[in-house]
Amino acid sequence: MNRLDLNTVLGWVPLGSKVLDLGCGDGAFLKRLCEERGAVGVGVDIDPDNLVLAVSKGLDVIQEDINEGLNCFTLSRFNVVILTHALQELTHPHLALERMVDIGEEAIVSFPNFGHWSCRTHLGLKGHMPVSKAMPLSWYDTPNIHFCTVKDFEALCSDLRIDIVERATVAGTAQKWLGKWWPNLFASSAVYRIRRSAH
Amino acid sequence: MPASGAHNSVGLVSPCRARFGTAFQLANGAVLAEHELIYETYGELNAAGDNAVLICHALSGTHHAAGFYADNDQRPGWWDLAIGPGKPIDTRRLFVVCSNNLGGCDGSTGPNTVNPETGKPWGAQFPQPQVQDWVRSQKLLAEHLGISRWAAVIGGSLGGMQALQWAIDYPEWVEHCVALAAAPKLTAQNIAFNEIARHAILSDPDWYEGDYLSHDTIPTRGVALARMVGHLTYMSADGMSDRFGRELREGSFTPEAESEWVFQVESYLRHQGTRFSAQFDANTYVLMTRALDLFDLAVGDHGDLTAALDKAHADFLVLSFSSDWRFPPHRSIEIRDALMAAGKPVTYANIETDNGHDGFLLPNETYEALLTQWMRRVGPA
Numbered sequence: 001m002n003r004l005d006l007n008t009v010l011g012w013v014p015l016g017s018k019v020l021d022l023g024c025g026d027g028a029f030l031k032r033l034c035e036e037r038g039a040v041g042v043g044v045d046i047d048p049d050n051l052v053l054a055v056s057k058g059l060d061v062i063q064e065d066i067n068e069g070l071n072c073f074t075l076s077r078f079n080v081v082i083l084t085h086a087l088q089e090l091t092h093p094h095l096a097l098e099r100m101v102d103i104g105e106e107a108i109v110s111f112p113n114f115g116h117w118s119c120r121t122h123l124g125l126k127g128h129m130p131v132s133k134a135m136p137l138s139w140y141d142t143p144n145i146h147f148c149t150v151k152d153f154e155a156l157c158s159d160l161r162i163d164i165v166e167r168a169t170v171a172g173t174a175q176k177w178l179g180k181w182w183p184n185l186f187a188s189s190a191v192y193r194i195r196r197s198a199h
Numbered sequence: 200m201p202a203s204g205a206h207n208s209v210g211l212v213s214p215c216r217a218r219f220g221t222a223f224q225l226a227n228g229a230v231l232a233e234h235e236l237i238y239e240t241y242g243e244l245n246a247a248g249d250n251a252v253l254i255c256h257a258l259s260g261t262h263h264a265a266g267f268y269a270d271n272d273q274r275p276g277w278w279d280l281a282i283g284p285g286k287p288i289d290t291r292r293l294f295v296v297c298s299n300n301l302g303g304c305d306g307s308t309g310p311n312t313v314n315p316e317t318g319k320p321w322g323a324q325f326p327q328p329q330v331q332d333w334v335r336s337q338k339l340l341a342e343h344l345g346i347s348r349w350a351a352v353i354g355g356s357l358g359g360m361q362a363l364q365w366a367i368d369y370p371e372w373v374e375h376c377v378a379l380a381a382a383p384k385l386t387a388q389n390i391a392f393n394e395i396a397r398h399a400i401l402s403d404p405d406w407y408e409g410d411y412l413s414h415d416t417i418p419t420r421g422v423a424l425a426r427m428v429g430h431l432t433y434m435s436a437d438g439m440s441d442r443f444g445r446e447l448r449e450g451s452f453t454p455e456a457e458s459e460w461v462f463q464v465e466s467y468l469r470h471q472g473t474r475f476s477a478q479f480d481a482n483t484y485v486l487m488t489r490a491l492d493l494f495d496l497a498v499g500d501h502g503d504l505t506a507a508l509d510k511a512h513a514d515f516l517v518l519s520f521s522s523d524w525r526f527p528p529h530r531s532i533e534i535r536d537a538l539m540a541a542g543k544p545v546t547y548a549n550i551e552t553d554n555g556h557d558g559f560l561l562p563n564e565t566y567e568a569l570l571t572q573w574m575r576r577v578g579p580a
Contacts, residue, residue, distance in 0.1 A: 042539075048565040051548050056572040060514075062535070063548040072536045 004170040005110040006032075008191045009084060012108055012166070013037045017079035020044065020104060022066050022096075023086035027054030034059070042078075044070075067091040070099045078104040085189070087111040088144040094156060101162055101196040110191040113169075115149030115184040134188070150184040157194060165193040202275065203267035207285045209241040212266035212276070214306060217343045223336065229326030232315060236340050237306030238262045238298035241282060242290035244346065250578040251346045252288060253337060254278065254297040255354030255361035258429070258487050259479055261305040264297040265290075278355075280562060287570040288353070293578050296344065300361075301336045302328040302486045310482030311412070323409020323482055330357075330364045330494045338369060348372050350578040352513075355379035355559035356526065357487070360494050363534065366511040367496065375577045376513040377570075379559040380523050382530035383504050383537070384495040389525065392432055393488035396425035400481050409482050418481045423472030425484055430471045435522035435555035439464060504537040511538075515545040516573045518566065520558030546573060 006029055013019060016038045021030045024043030027050070033039040043054050043061040054061045064072060066083075067090055081104030087093050088111055100107040112135060113119075122130035129139040137144070148156070150169075157164055169187035171179025178186035203210050214237050223231045239262050244251055254264050256277070265282035267275050282288045282295055299307040302325060310325040317324075341349070352373050354362040359381030366376040382389075400406060403421030407414045443464035450460035500506040515538050519531035528549045538545040550566045552558045558566070 048548065048551065048569075051546075052565065052568045052572055055546055055569055056575070058576055060544050060546045061548075062539075062546070072532065072539065 003085070003189075005084060005168075005189045005191045008168045008170070009082060009108050009110065010036065012191075012193055013039060013080050013082075016040075018077070020073065020078040020081045022070075022081065022083045022100070023089075024054055024059075024061060025050050027057045027059045027061065029084070030054070030059055031057045039080075066096055069095065070103065073099075073103045079106065080104055081107045082109075083107070084110045085112065088146050088148070090146060093146050093148075094160060097156070097162060097194070098160055101194060106165065106193060106195045108191065108193055109153075110189055111148065111153065112144075113150050113184065113187045113190050114147035115151060116188050117185050118188075120185075150187060150190050153190065153192070157192075161197040161199070162194050163197045165195055167192050201267070201270040201272075203270055203272065207283045208275065208279070209266040209283050209290055211270070212239055212241065212263075212268065214239050214262055216306070217340055219336075219339055219343075223339075225326050225332045226329045227327055231301075231308065231326070234301060234308035234336070235306075235312075236298045236301065236308070236336060238296060238340060239264065239266075239276070240297075240344075241265055241295040242293050244294040244344070245579065247579065248346060249348065249350060250292060251294045251296060251341070251344075251349055252577065253341070253349050253352045253362075253365070254282070254288075254295060255333075255337075255352065255358035255365075256297065256300065257354070257356040257358045258491065259426075259475070259484075260358065261303070262297050262299040262307075263305075264295070278560065280560065280567070281570060287567060287574050289574065293350065296340070296346075298337055298340055300328070300333045300487075302483060302490070304480030304483040309480070310409070310486065311480045320412045321482075322412055323485075325482060325486065327486055327489055327493075329490050330361050331368060333361055333490075334364050334368050337365075338372070341372075349374065351375035351377060351574070353377040353379075354381075356381060356556065357491055357494075359559075360491075360496070363496055363508075364494075366513045366515075367507055370510050370512040373511065373513045375516070376511065377516045377518075377573075378531070378534060379518045380520055380526050380531070380556055381517075381534065382526040383497060383533050385492055390492045392428060392525075393492055395428050396488055397485050399424035399428065400485060403481075406481065409485070411481065417476075419473075419476040422476035422479060422481050422484060423469075426475040426479070427468045427472040430468060432525045433556040435524065435553055437522060438553040438555055441553060443467060504533065505540045508534075508537050508543060509541040511541075511543060513543070514576070515543055516570075517545060517547045518559070518569065519547075519549045520554065520556065520566075521549055521551045522553050523556040523558060525556040 019039040019041045021043045030041045081100040119130040168191045169179040169183045170189040175186045263276040264278045265276040299305045302309045314321045352362040352365040359378035366373045400421035403418035405416045405418040446463040448461045448466040450458040497504040497507040519528035535547040554561045
């Protein structure tokens with residue numbers, strides 16, 4: 001587990017929380033949340049192999065397509081609903097975000113920042129859709145269909161009346177401070193704590 | 200080497216009987232002065248008594264869930280796929296119990312056993328049992344075996360419903376509950392198929408109002424037809440196309456041929472019907488389908504499934520099978536969503552398969568892997 005955004009997420013999950021991990025994959029991160037944060041976790045994934053791996057870790061998982069609206073969770077309540085690096089894969093990211101802040105007291109979302117200077121270089125100078133080590137797939141066969149920038153995400157939250165409680169950025173060592181000051185340009189990923197606006 | 204000697208088989212098994220001499224009152228008020236249950240066990244009950252697992256059979260299932268009766272036995276128990284040393288329900292760790300339901304026809308007290316009051320077979324006079332009666336009778340069996348808590352209660356189809364009923368009727372008894380291809384209650388379509396099956400039996404001239412045994416006959420035609428209809432609902436259209444297509448077993452499609460045509464699928468269904476009618480009691484089929492019709496997990500909670508399942512203390516595994524149209528995935532999802540709303544631990548998956556409702560009985564890599572991995576949390580570590 002070397003994705004830096006996950007360390008941020010881990011620190012933001014209060015001890016003993018009831019957590020819903022959307023797109024939990026093999027369950028490795030959810031397992032960490034249970035062990036290190038005393039979380040009571042439920043994972044959601046669509047891939048059968050991932051379900052088997054998550055169940056083999058002793059986790060409870062639900063096979064469900066996040067794109068189907070997560071209606072099954074409307075009656076459940078979670079302290080934290082997590083979606084790490086999967087927002088860009090969803091058919092309707094805005095609907096998922098709304099659902100997340102409804103079923104959880106708080107939601108934590110991380111995504112790759114398409115406003116990062118390297119993406120801009122790819123598109124602006126080379127004229128090609130960005131391909132990187134973290135996102136190596138070409139535009140036509142990538143699961144990542146809804147890229148956004150830090151600015152875009154914050155604008156969407158504002159439109160949806162979702163409050164941003166906290167923001168963290170992930171950037172290369174050299175750009176660590178730049179990422180903090182100019183996240184839209186220098187953060188490779190962004191992590192947000194969000195909740196339904198009280199107003 | 201006979202199949203019974205395979206390293207992952209429970210090997211040769213034999214059934215046991217438990218006799219209960221005290222009156223047993225059914226949900227409909229009828230009382231059995233005494234009754235017997237036939238059952239099998241695999242593995243060993245440990246000293247702490249915390250490794251016992253109960254398997255609940257489906258509509259036409261029996262207590263013979265795993266293993267063989269003889270070295271030359273061609274067919275193992277009905278769920279040999281899942282039960283045995285190193286199998287998902289691992290008999291090296293777990294003590295497995297499976298009993299024939301009350302009202303069955305494989306050795307437990309039922310229509311084909313003798314009514315002590317008359318000295319004749321019960322026949323159609325056997326009272327209508329319901330799922331909660333089976334649960335209560337299995338609790339008596341558990342106590343008879345020195346078991347005070349199930350590490351898991353597991354079943355598919357009607358057996359899955361029975362497992363869920365266990366979890367809400369005796370919450371402190373059920374640590375884990377597995378419901379495969381189940382439903383919280385039957386739909387009108389489900390009941391309609393059961394009614395067609397019953398009607399087939401009741402319109403057989405050999406039925407004699409259920410009193411066929413004293414007429415020295417059995418309504419085989421009716422039971423065969425009932426089974427053909429039932430069996431059809433256990434398979435998926437794609438699975439049937441793959442297996443039978445439009446292949447002829449007899450006759451020919453050539454224009455000059457003047458013959459009877461027998462499609463492979465016809466031959467198969469007839470074979471299933473005939474084989475079943477020779478071994479399954481007609482009265483039991485009527486009682487079991489009726490018990491299914493009457494089943495409703497939430498009946499005691501004004502139809503509120505969440506409230507019903509809220510009583511359970513178990514961890515749940517709910518699995519559906521993608522091509523099952525008897526109890527389709529959305530029926531399992533109803534159970535899953537009610538469990539989640541009640542805050543119960545639940546794992547759910549919809550197994551991708553062409554095997555239809557029978558999917559829970561047939562090999563499938565994901566299904567077996569999920570069941571194996573989930574079962575590791577059952578019983579002592």
